[in-house]
Amino acid sequence: MEELKLKYLERLSDLYPSIAKASTEIINLQAILNLPKATEHFLTDIHGEYEAFAHVLKNGSGSIRRKIGDVFGNTLSARDKQSLATLIYYPREKMDRIRREEANMEDWYRITLYRLIEVCKCAMSKYTRSKVRKALPEDFAYVIEELITEKPDLRDKEFYYNAIISSIIETERAEEFIVALSGVIQRLTVDHLHIVGDIYDRGPGPHIIMDRLMQHHSVDIQWGNHDVLWMGAAAGQRGCIANVIRICARYGNLDILEDGYGINLLPLASFAMDTYGDDPCACFALKGRGGATAREQEMERKMHKAISIIQFKAEGQIIRKNPGFKLEKRNLLHQIDFEAGTIEIEGRTYELLDKNFPTVDPAHPYAFSQEEADVMDRLEKAFLNCEKLQAHMRFLLNKGGLYKVYNQNLLYHGCVPLNQDGTLKSVRIYGRAYKGKALYEVLESYVRKGFFALDKKERERGKDMMWYIWLHENSPLFGKDKMATFERYFLAEKETHREKKNPYYELLEDEAVVNRILREFGLPEEGTHIINGHVPVKSKAGESPIKCGGKVLVIDGGFSRAYQKETGIAGYTLIYNSYGLILAAHEPFESTEAAIEKESDIHSDSIVVKRTLARKTVGDTDIGRRLRERIQDLNELLGAYRSGLIPEKL
Numbered sequence: 001m002e003e004l005k006l007k008y009l010e011r012l013s014d015l016y017p018s019i020a021k022a023s024t025e026i027i028n029l030q031a032i033l034n035l036p037k038a039t040e041h042f043l044t045d046i047h048g049e050y051e052a053f054a055h056v057l058k059n060g061s062g063s064i065r066r067k068i069g070d071v072f073g074n075t076l077s078a079r080d081k082q083s084l085a086t087l088i089y090y091p092r093e094k095m096d097r098i099r100r101e102e103a104n105m106e107d108w109y110r111i112t113l114y115r116l117i118e119v120c121k122c123a124m125s126k127y128t129r130s131k132v133r134k135a136l137p138e139d140f141a142y143v144i145e146e147l148i149t150e151k152p153d154l155r156d157k158e159f160y161y162n163a164i165i166s167s168i169i170e171t172e173r174a175e176e177f178i179v180a181l182s183g184v185i186q187r188l189t190v191d192h193l194h195i196v197g198d199i200y201d202r203g204p205g206p207h208i209i210m211d212r213l214m215q216h217h218s219v220d221i222q223w224g225n226h227d228v229l230w231m232g233a234a235a236g237q238r239g240c241i242a243n244v245i246r247i248c249a250r251y252g253n254l255d256i257l258e259d260g261y262g263i264n265l266l267p268l269a270s271f272a273m274d275t276y277g278d279d280p281c282a283c284f285a286l287k288g289r290g291g292a293t294a295r296e297q298e299m300e301r302k303m304h305k306a307i308s309i310i311q312f313k314a315e316g317q318i319i320r321k322n323p324g325f326k327l328e329k330r331n332l333l334h335q336i337d338f339e340a341g342t343i344e345i346e347g348r349t350y351e352l353l354d355k356n357f358p359t360v361d362p363a364h365p366y367a368f369s370q371e372e373a374d375v376m377d378r379l380e381k382a383f384l385n386c387e388k389l390q391a392h393m394r395f396l397l398n399k400g401g402l403y404k405v406y407n408q409n410l411l412y413h414g415c416v417p418l419n420q421d422g423t424l425k426s427v428r429i430y431g432r433a434y435k436g437k438a439l440y441e442v443l444e445s446y447v448r449k450g451f452f453a454l455d456k457k458e459r460e461r462g463k464d465m466m467w468y469i470w471l472h473e474n475s476p477l478f479g480k481d482k483m484a485t486f487e488r489y490f491l492a493e494k495e496t497h498r499e500k501k502n503p504y505y506e507l508l509e510d511e512a513v514v515n516r517i518l519r520e521f522g523l524p525e526e527g528t529h530i531i532n533g534h535v536p537v538k539s540k541a542g543e544s545p546i547k548c549g550g551k552v553l554v555i556d557g558g559f560s561r562a563y564q565k566e567t568g569i570a571g572y573t574l575i576y577n578s579y580g581l582i583l584a585a586h587e588p589f590e591s592t593e594a595a596i597e598k599e600s601d602i603h604s605d606s607i608v609v610k611r612t613l614a615r616k617t618v619g620d621t622d623i624g625r626r627l628r629e630r631i632q633d634l635n636e637l638l639g640a641y642r643s644g645l646i647p648e649k650l
């Protein structure tokens with residue numbers, strides 16, 4: 001036996017010091033391999049919609065409702081099942097309502113506790129005892145375990161359970177117990193969560209979503225272009241900072257920065273008031289700022305314009321500093337004829353909708369004015385010093401990456417840049433060519449360098465790369481030929497607003513192309529899927545999120561309210577359980593209040609994308625592969641004990 005292996009087995013023998021211990025572990029692991037595969041939940045493009053996010057997380061996109069159906073079948077009315085589901089999602093709020101209506105609470109507690117225990121038993125049946133034990137809340141762990149464990153040799157089981165439940169009610173712990181059981185059911189129903197990008201921007205609560213995710217028991221994140229934009233901002237990249245503030249302003253969400261993250265926007269506000277005092281800033285009207293007073297709206301419009309101009313300048317500076325990005329054609333300020341109020345783009349002259357550029361010096365259009373430079377200095381410091389933002393970004397870095405291969409599925413936010421003929425597009429990053437997986441990997445390494453590189457130049461490159469990932473044609477997270485921000489503000493001609501998508505999006509029905517991508521990421525062509533978000537699926541116009549016969553699932557349906565008009569629904573989510581893949585289409589989410597009151601689940605229908613022939617087990621998953629390796633090692637350890645190579649440590 002080679003020395004390294006022997007050393008390893010000796011280490012292992014510390015953990016399993018005897019033949020008996022090693023064999024018991026093998027039997028345990030073998031048993032786990034045969035348990036049903038745990039449920040995975042996929043969400044994408046949440047875009048700050050924290051209430052809808054929290055709701056979908058609570059109901060596991062229909063998983064809890066399915067579980068209740070499995071347990072009670074026709075023995076409970078549809079209404080009762082729905083009430084039970086709502087109770088599991090929102091136990092405290094639901095009980096506040098029930099207390100007002102229910103005449104006999106003791107009866108209600110008793111029936112409800114029985115029902116919850118049945119659902120809990122079903123939810124835990126997939127897991128080992130030790131895993132269930134870890135999921136139990138400390139206070140009630142012992143009692144819950146007693147109630148959910150079958151006791152075949154107990155003669156009067158009924159009496160035993162009844163006694164426990166009675167004492168829970170008598171000691172006035174029923175409500176706390178119901179809350180605890182609901183939490184356990186939620187926790188066990190969905191074992192692992194995947195966020196396929198775009199937590200940030202457009203909606204009001206990305207920071208609340210981040211707080212939630214940081215408490216989640218098991219999550220991974222594939223960064224979206226908006227997330228990387230925020231990461232760049234947190235790293236102090238000025239193009240990213242300006243974009244982040246501009247988007248918050250555009251959607252009337254400056255509160256996220258001021259209240260959510262404690263970033264002081266006063267310097268920007270007073271600069272904007274001074275500079276654009278008489279300017280109506282009509283092109284910079286806010287989306288969705290119903291609650292604000294006219295005066296507030298006016299100020300925010302001015303801030304919106306001020307930061308937009310700063311953004312175009314900051315981006316001009318980045319483009320000039322990085323000729324390798326080949327973005328010179330996206331620098332537009334020097335194409336403006338300030339006298340005539342027109343701009344020339346690709347040989348055509350357009351009239352500008354807003355002709356007032358008090359801070360732009362035509363001789364040096366990309367240079368900040370002194371005041372703009374001061375504002376940016378202060379904003380950069382504020383972003384760099386914001387502890388909460390830095391903690392959120394650290395979490396994204398720890399739990400996330402640009403792509404993930406998990407249980408034979410390939411997950412990424414946007415696309416794999418392709419040529420028109422479906423081959424992988426080669427992209428130059430700082431002088432070297434990359435494509436496919438290598439492109440993903442080099443870009444991810446630069447994101448990390450932007451935070452951690454000691455070498456200043458590499459760190460700067462990493463920071464600029466985050467801005468590149470946000471909007472570059474060759475960025476797999478963006479995948480469009482340009483980001484037409486300037487045109488959308490300043491030009492009436494709609495054709496200039498168009499952003500052409502990478503051929504990837506048209507080739508998704510082409511199996512040869514899809515197989516090529518799967519192979520590129522080391523996956524077999526059969527039994528595997530690509531799961532991505534980023535482009536809203538226009539279900540209203542008949543588009544399906546299921547592409548290439550189910551091999552590709554594009555699950556961005558628009559959590560983002562701003563996009564619901566187009567998509568017609570409020571997004572798709574995906575569940576992958578032991579029976580297969582289930583896609584849920586969600587109805588727009590009204591409010592948490594309404595969800596409790598109307599007991600609504602907000603998914604209209606679930607489509608089974610793929611039903612497995614045999615129920616999938618842990619043995620079919622990545623964890624299963626690791627467990628089998630472990631079993632193999634333990635078998636070798638047993639061999640070593642038996643052959644006398646390693647002595648038992650008794």
Ligand SMILES: O=P(O)(O)OC[C@H]1O[C@](O)(COP(=O)(O)O)[C@@H](O)[C@@H]1O
Pocket residue numbers: 198202225226480483484485499534535
């Ligand atoms: O609709 P908005 O918020 O103005 O944003 C439009 C911009 O957002 C983008 O769609 C990028 O955001 P997504 O990643 O959410 O698609 C750009 O392509 C486009 O320029």
Ligand SMILES: [Mn+2]
Pocket residue numbers: 198224225226413477534535
């Ligand atoms: Mn996106």
